[in-house]
Amino acid sequence: xxxxxxxxxxxxxxxxxxxxxxxxxxxxxxxxxxxxxxxxxxxxxxxxxxxxxxxxxxxxxxxxxxxxxxxxxxxxxxxxxxxxxxxxxxxxxxxxxxxxxxxxx
Amino acid sequence: xxxxxxxxxxxxxxxxxxxxxxxxxxxxxxxxxxxxxxxxxxxxxxxxxxxxxxxxxxxxxxxxxxxxxxxxxxxxxxxxxxxxxxxxxxxxxxxxxxxxxxxxxxxxxxxxxxxxxxxxxxxxxxxxxxxxxxxxxxxxxxxxxxxxxxxxxxxxxxxxxxxxxxxxxxxxxxxxxxxxxxxxxxxxxxxxxxxxxxxxxxxxxxxxxxxxxxxxxxxxxxxxxxxxxxxxxxxxxxxxxxxxxxxxxxxxxxxxxxxxxxxxxxxxxxxxxxxxxxxxxxxxxxxxxxxxxxxxxxxxxxxxxxxxxxxxxxxxxxxxxxxxxxxxxxxxxxxxxxxxxxxxxxxxxxxxxxxxxxxxxxxxxxxxxxxxxxxxxxxxxxxxxxxxxxxxxxxxxxxxxxxxxxxxxxxxxxxxxxxxxxxxxxxxxxxxxxxxxxxxxxxxxxxxxxxxxxxxxxxxxxxxxxxxxxxxxxxxxxxxxxxxx
Numbered sequence: 001x002x003x004x005x006x007x008x009x010x011x012x013x014x015x016x017x018x019x020x021x022x023x024x025x026x027x028x029x030x031x032x033x034x035x036x037x038x039x040x041x042x043x044x045x046x047x048x049x050x051x052x053x054x055x056x057x058x059x060x061x062x063x064x065x066x067x068x069x070x071x072x073x074x075x076x077x078x079x080x081x082x083x084x085x086x087x088x089x090x091x092x093x094x095x096x097x098x099x100x101x102x103x104x105x
Numbered sequence: 106x107x108x109x110x111x112x113x114x115x116x117x118x119x120x121x122x123x124x125x126x127x128x129x130x131x132x133x134x135x136x137x138x139x140x141x142x143x144x145x146x147x148x149x150x151x152x153x154x155x156x157x158x159x160x161x162x163x164x165x166x167x168x169x170x171x172x173x174x175x176x177x178x179x180x181x182x183x184x185x186x187x188x189x190x191x192x193x194x195x196x197x198x199x200x201x202x203x204x205x206x207x208x209x210x211x212x213x214x215x216x217x218x219x220x221x222x223x224x225x226x227x228x229x230x231x232x233x234x235x236x237x238x239x240x241x242x243x244x245x246x247x248x249x250x251x252x253x254x255x256x257x258x259x260x261x262x263x264x265x266x267x268x269x270x271x272x273x274x275x276x277x278x279x280x281x282x283x284x285x286x287x288x289x290x291x292x293x294x295x296x297x298x299x300x301x302x303x304x305x306x307x308x309x310x311x312x313x314x315x316x317x318x319x320x321x322x323x324x325x326x327x328x329x330x331x332x333x334x335x336x337x338x339x340x341x342x343x344x345x346x347x348x349x350x351x352x353x354x355x356x357x358x359x360x361x362x363x364x365x366x367x368x369x370x371x372x373x374x375x376x377x378x379x380x381x382x383x384x385x386x387x388x389x390x391x392x393x394x395x396x397x398x399x400x401x402x403x404x405x406x407x408x409x410x411x412x413x414x415x416x417x418x419x420x421x422x423x424x425x426x427x428x429x430x431x432x433x434x435x436x437x438x439x440x441x442x443x444x445x446x447x448x449x450x451x452x453x454x455x456x457x458x459x460x461x462x463x464x465x466x467x468x469x470x471x472x473x474x475x476x477x478x479x480x481x482x483x484x485x486x487x488x489x490x491x492x493x494x495x496x497x498x499x500x501x502x503x504x505x506x507x508x509x510x511x512x513x514x515x516x517x518x519x520x521x522x523x524x525x526x527x528x529x530x531x532x533x534x535x536x537x538x539x540x541x542x543x544x545x546x547x548x549x550x551x552x553x554x555x556x557x558x559x560x561x562x563x564x565x566x567x568x569x570x571x572x573x574x575x576x577x578x579x580x581x582x583x584x585x586x587x588x589x590x
Contacts, residue, residue: 026140026147029163036140036166041173048177067146068139 010034012086014042015075016093018052019083023072043073051079114141114164121164124171126178127457127527128581133174137167190556192467192529195520199474206481213489217353228299230264230384233357233414234399236377247411248377251403255380256369262388267291267298268369270378271359277338278325285321287339288364289372295348295364297383305333305348307366314347315339316364322349339365357381382413423484426503431479434510442515445574456526467529468521475513479506522575527559541566548572558584 236246
C-alpha cells in the first residue's frame, strides 16, 4: 500500500483552496491571507510532488478580457487523495474554505 | 508616482528572475507579471489616488519563490549523473593530487631545501669540480693528491680552492660513540663558500675545528648556545666546536652532519672527494652556460676529465626549471590539439551569463590546479632522493615539468570540450552517426549526450570548412521525459 504524502498545514490549506475553486496564485493569497512568499513556493512544491498541475489560460480568452493570461492550477488524483488525508488530519480545514460555499461565491 | 513604482516592480521581478533556473525563467517571469497585473488592478481599485505598497510587497514574495524554483529545478541534472562525470569530482581529484604533492613537499627534507634555495646564498663565481664520470654527484671523484698538486701550483683561473670528502667517522657524544657522515675539508672551506653560520665563526685556522649541523646541535646538544669552544672527540682526535651551520645550508654533494676543518696537509691521503673553487672575475665567461669541461693531470701524468659546475647558477631554486617548460608547453599546445572549445556560431540558444561565468571559472580553476601540480610533482619526484647539488635532478625536473604541462594542458582542453555547458558534467554514450562515404553530402561523426538531458554534442569525423569544431545542441524541456529518473 502506497504511503500517503504528509502535507504541512499550509500546503493542505492551499490544496483545499485550489479544490475550492481558487485556481490561481493571487486568489489563493487573497482567500487564505497568506503572503506571496509563502503561497507561490508552496505551489511549486505541490506541483513537483504531482499533487497539482498547472496550465496556462488560452491567450484568446485573456485578450478578450484585455488582461494577461493566467496560470491556473488544478488538483490531480494524487492531490485529491492527499487532500482527503489532510482533511482527516486537520478537521477544521473544510470549515476554513468550504468547497460548496466557495463554488457558490 | 504609481507609474514609477510599477516600473520599479517590473525591474525587481526581472532581477529576481535571474535566480530562477534558466530553462524555466521565462515562464516564471510571465506568471509573476501576470499575477502582478491583477494585484495592481485590485490595489488601485481599493486605494485610488494614493501610493499603495501592496504590489511592492507582493513582488518581494518573488524572491523566496525564485529560490524555491532553483532548489527544485536548479542547475543540476534532472537525472542522477554519475559522480565521476561531475565537475566537482574533477576538481576534487585535482585538489587531492595537489594537496598530496604539497604535503610530500612539506615533509621531505630534500624537497624543502630545494624549495627554499633562495635563502641560500653563495659567492658569485663559485664552482664545484668533480670527475666527469661521477657527474651525478653521487660519489667522491677527485683524489686528494690531485687537489694538493693543484692547490700548490700557480692558478690562472681560480682565486681559491678547497677540498672536501665525506666519511663515516666515529663521533663521541656524551660518552657514546656514533658513526656519522662527517665532512673532512680544507680549513678555508666555509670562508670560500661564504655561508653564514647560525652561531660562531668558520674562519680559517691552523688548528682542526668542528662545525656542527643544526640538526645534531639541537638533537645531541639541546641547542646549547655555550657549545662554542667545547672539545669533542672525532675519530682519534680531539677538536673544538667552532660554529653551527643553519638548517638547509648544506647543498653540496654528500650527506653531512658535521664538518671537520683541517689544514690541507692534515687531510688523510688515499681518498677522493670534491673541489670547490672561486673563479677569478675575468674567468666567469668560461662557465656562462653553468657547466664547463676541463682536463687535469696528476703527479703521474694521468689525465682526469673534470666537469666544472657553476654553483651560483644552481641556487635559483626550482622556479627556474618551472616557467620555461610551462611556457614551452603553452607554445606547442595549439600544434597538439585544437584550442577551440566548440563552434558557437551555429548555436541558436544563448547561455546565460551566470552559466558562462561558471564555465569560465571551472576552466580557470582546472588550469590553476594543473599549474600547481606541474610545479610540485616534478619537484617532489626530482628532489626526493637528492641532497642539495644535483644537476641530474634539475634536468629531471625540467623534463617532468614539460611532459606534465603538455599532458595537463591537452587534457584540460579536451575535458572542457566534453563538458555540458549547462551542468558541466562530462557527456557520455558516444554513438557513431552517418557513414564515412557521406561526409560531404550529409553528416558523419560522433554524437555524445549529457546525462542530465541538457545537451547533445556533435563531433565531426572529418573537420570541414562548414563543420570544423564540436557543436552543442541544447535540448528543450520536451526531451525531459527521456532522461527522467
